[in-house]
Amino acid sequence: MAASAAQVSSFSLHDVVAEIATALVPFKKSEIEITATTDISRDLNMDSLAVMDLLMELEDKFDVSIPLNMVPEISTVGQLAQTVIDSKKGA
């Protein structure tokens, strides 16, 4: 637990975006590259269920809690990455 916390606190926004981009590969509509500005619902094949499942996956990957309440505020990959980082700090 402590080890993973240390790991994440040293993660930059860039690293978290890269992790999320990997998780999002199955949802790519075309060969576009996934970056911080990619819009999760518009640029990818993700319905609301897929977004919620992604949050669960990221909770486990980064050992954080990401409440469903955050969903309406997250539209881009960058915002999602920032949410992960903020959750880690809050814990």
Place this chain on the structure above:
Amino acid sequence: MGLMDRFKAQRELHAAVKTCGADPFGVKMDKILSSTEALVEGRRTILCGSNNYLGFTFDADCIQAAKDALDACGTGTTGSRIANGSYNDHKALEADLADFYGKKHCMVFTTGYQANLGAISTLAGPDDFLIIDADSHASIYDACKLGSATVIRFKHNDPADLDRRLGRLADQPGNKIVVVEGIYSMLGDHAPLKEFVAVSKKHGAYILVDEAHSMGVMGKTGQGVVEHDGVLDQVDFITGTFSKSMGAIGGFLVSNDPDFEILRVSCRPYMFTASLPPATVASVRVSLAKLRANPGLMNKLWDNVDTLYNGVQAAGFSVGKQKGPVVAIHLTDPAMAARAWRALLLNGVYVNLALPPATPSGTALLRCSVSAAHSTEQLETVVSILSQIGREIGILKNETRAVAAE
């Protein structure tokens, strides 16, 4: 942008489904013939998608009680309990349910949807946490949106996953309420409640169980999965509905919480909608009394479950692992599922079609549900028509093709 423009995706999906030849979400029942049959498009059709688990919709005693109440108390209450008062039977039904569950308190709601909406949104406050099963019913998700608590989702029916997520909240001061269902309405599987209760207790969390599809179905006396798993006394809140095994409409919440009564003046989905009409309350009281007097009613249901579940499984369909009155046939192709659904209806069998994203994990389901009122012959007919259509459409391997392939 027009008002309805943002429903473009839904519109396209719905249009695609309708190319099967009918609208699976707009079937017209021309005439209801019994608790298991209706006239659809002029055909006698076996109803195998209702939630009429005990067949109470046409029970003579329930109907008589409803008629008597209609004559004595009129058609409706025209207002909520806090504004227009409680009728004797509202209070009596609450006492019946509290007694049935051996809990001190009960509140009756106008639907099961509102029972969840009201209970879950009101019990958890702004500093609290709701930890819900990922496959929760829409009423639970909507309750989370209506309320002010922080919401965390855990993997469906996975106590170890719940344990991990509650563990991450250990340092958070707020109350935690775990929300699960007894039997899940779409897949028909049921919660490992004993394990969920143990995990919840370990973390000092409350647990609420929605027994919508399991009351009158599971447990020796029909209390649901709480009874089946022997954890009734450890569960903090139970919600449920009268729209399924009770054959009517309405919802309830029972609990031993000493401060329960405050909910009657703080729970908005209880306070700001009209209360159940007298005829409904009267019929539910009789349904519940009949279940309590004769829990053996459930034996016929489970015999029927055997007939349908074993039948479709033997035919080669992929069904859920846990046997129960919701028998969900899993298909990977939504278009094929819609064609099968349409062919069933043309052959006099009505089941529910469930498509992603309303279904978990992207599967399309032909959701069948069993009633104690079905005859064995009706269910055998369903199995045989399903098998025939399954072969025609290519869901089941055609014997001749299978031989040729070998």
